[in-house]
Amino acid sequence: MKEVTFEDVIRTVESPYPDFELRKGKTALVLIDMQRFVLGEHLVKAAVKAGLDEHAVREVVKDYDERVKRAVKNAQRVLGVCRRKGFDVVHVRMQGPTDNPRHTAKVNRKIGLIVPPQFEDGDFIDEVKPLPGELVVTKTNGGALSGTNLDFILRNMDIDSLILVGFLTDQCVLATSLHAADLGYDVLIVEDACTTRSKILHDAVLLAQKDVCAKIKTTDEVVRLLQG
Amino acid sequence: MKEVTFEDVIRTVESPYPDFELRKGKTALVLIDMQRFVLGEHLVKAAVKAGLDEHAVREVVKDYDERVKRAVKNAQRVLGVCRRKGFDVVHVRMQGPTDNPRHTAKVNRKIGLIVPPQFEDGDFIDEVKPLPGELVVTKTNGGALSGTNLDFILRNMDIDSLILVGFLTDQCVLATSLHAADLGYDVLIVEDACTTRSKILHDAVLLAQKDVCAKIKTTDEVVRLLQG
Amino acid sequence: MKEVTFEDVIRTVESPYPDFELRKGKTALVLIDMQRFVLGEHLVKAAVKAGLDEHAVREVVKDYDERVKRAVKNAQRVLGVCRRKGFDVVHVRMQGPTDNPRHTAKVNRKIGLIVPPQFEDGDFIDEVKPLPGELVVTKTNGGALSGTNLDFILRNMDIDSLILVGFLTDQCVLATSLHAADLGYDVLIVEDACTTRSKILHDAVLLAQKDVCAKIKTTDEVVRLLQG
């Protein structure tokens, strides 16, 4: 006799979030906060400037840095296919509208996360930077759908589903994903095209969303789907 | 010589979210989805109805059920103090505006999570049910701040900070918390007055938010703060 | 030689808002604030209670009262056809979530326009009251798309166009219409199924919107379109 699991019980009250098709003109790729300040190098620079020992800093940042670089490479692959196939692309970035912190989100102001227009490490990471004509949306808070007009723009475009990549899995990507699902978008998170500071939290927040309000897939799987 | 941790490095680019005061007329308690269908008993009923063995179901639901009951007791304590001290209280519940699934959130429709007005297990859990005159906000999606006019009502009231309790930590509570922080509310999650299906995910999503965009405290701590 | 008008000049920079089709499942009828307190009788009651002379009050209210009654009759016709043809219907009403004015919109609180749940003249006008299963959305401010989750519900339903009737043309109907157009809905206002206190302002605000961000049609025209 088959053992009953908690998962079995849950499946009697909720079914898994269904798969959905990726369609040109209806599905948009949203790249979240793929900016230079997310790179390990930026953390090293800041930590050393604050007086920490560079060698020690490089050691503890190493694993994170590798995961970020891998995510960038994967996002770059997804972006490449989306461009070739004519899927809409939106680049979301952290950036204040002015240098005045009062103009930026309270939540990030309170933790000192302010990205003024001229901030040197605020640029897009080279591998995934926007092409002319691609949408760029700036935000100063976490989720890309609050504190911006992204939802409005997506409605203008008749977009109904999103592919999410970028940083950080358990912060801005998470907030964007939950909000998008709540608004009615089908959401697909490319699990190896995003990451965060802790591998455990990355895995946990993806698991929390998986088949509940989002689909979670690998770059390989998404590239295959996009190539239809 | 002190060892450098990844946390030390992060602290050179972001400071911890600051503590904030709980103030009558400015801070509201928001109870999320504290409805009968969250109780273990509801899961047992549904699973047995679906043909699963009752004894086996009770076994696998037991731990969850105990965590839910503990969270209810803790939420009841926080609610009691808020009422005595005159803090504003909002009860958020899952409930469709009509029996028509088209009127409800796409995300939950897709997983079969529909709560019609007359759904028998949709009632508030007795220990934390609203008193006459307390605000009740209904929703059909996850986060209490999307798909509702809760933000509007809170603005009408000049509320700028929220205490969150309820269910599920990694779904509706999480979505509400992230969105609230993004909108500029100070957010305090009462960690033992909410829970979810997996203890690991409960811990993980609270850790992801802790001192980044929310404060996480125990019922004991919150009760002490409320009693000022 | 044809004379050049200002209108001709405008037409060289903007074309008239195009006609759009009314389609079952895509177009919803929204009835705005069709409640008893809008009727002339309610004004008479309030004015007499405040010490004004009843006969004199009836005189000055008479024209308004007749326009309201005509609008109700016309809205009733449109509603009847929508129901028979299976178009979605939403009844929007003014009503506070509780008796507490703090829970209601600041704008209307400031002018003393508060409609508590039990307010006797807050009921829907008989001719156009909701049938069981029809959507009812409550609001405490002006526009039906701010301070409510109406936009969210319409998105859940995949509605992309609205037929507007109700009160007052230059306040709640106007605010709803402008906001709806801004959000991307095609908007059709049934000019003789709404009215306001001043016939001149009714005409003016319809003219301001006509072919700019909304279509303006008569009940006869709309009934014909609905009957396809």
Next chain:
Amino acid sequence: MKEVTFEDVIRTVESPYPDFELRKGKTALVLIDMQRFVLGEHLVKAAVKAGLDEHAVREVVKDYDERVKRAVKNAQRVLGVCRRKGFDVVHVRMQGPTDNPRHTAKVNRKIGLIVPPQFEDGDFIDEVKPLPGELVVTKTNGGALSGTNLDFILRNMDIDSLILVGFLTDQCVLATSLHAADLGYDVLIVEDACTTRSKILHDAVLLAQKDVCAKIKTTDEVVRLLQG
């Protein structure tokens, strides 16, 4: 015996919107669509290009052009005082995020009103153009509070009241004003620092809002209040 007016009757159910104080740090000046394409000269250019007779066009545009120029002068005065007194200033402009019409508001796309980033007459009118560090918010639809993150930015700044100037009184200014009031902002429209194509419609939509959901004052009055 004093005659009873309809206005007297209305005053028994609603009181006039109360005056409010203009306060540095709490009140922001919002300039709406003060761009070159609003000037009469732009209309003349477009009309002549479309084949209309220049002399005839200048004749019919003359009155509008004078009203626009007067409004610009008055807005400039208000702006000057706001800057000297340290009031926050927001410049709202029509401008697409890219050249792609799909990225812009449906409502304006349908009437052909599209303002690409490089549109020559999309620049701010010289007299009221932003200083470095002043907020600039772009929109592609009508109301400045829908389809933008202006409300979010104002909340970040703790702004609770708005002074509105700009174009057109019965379109973007109107939509902004109604939405702002609905969201809870105190709204003051500077009647002679905005205008529209028809003087009659300008007067009518201001009258519709006056003391209902906004205060209407002249430049002289507002300058006096600001100089407090």
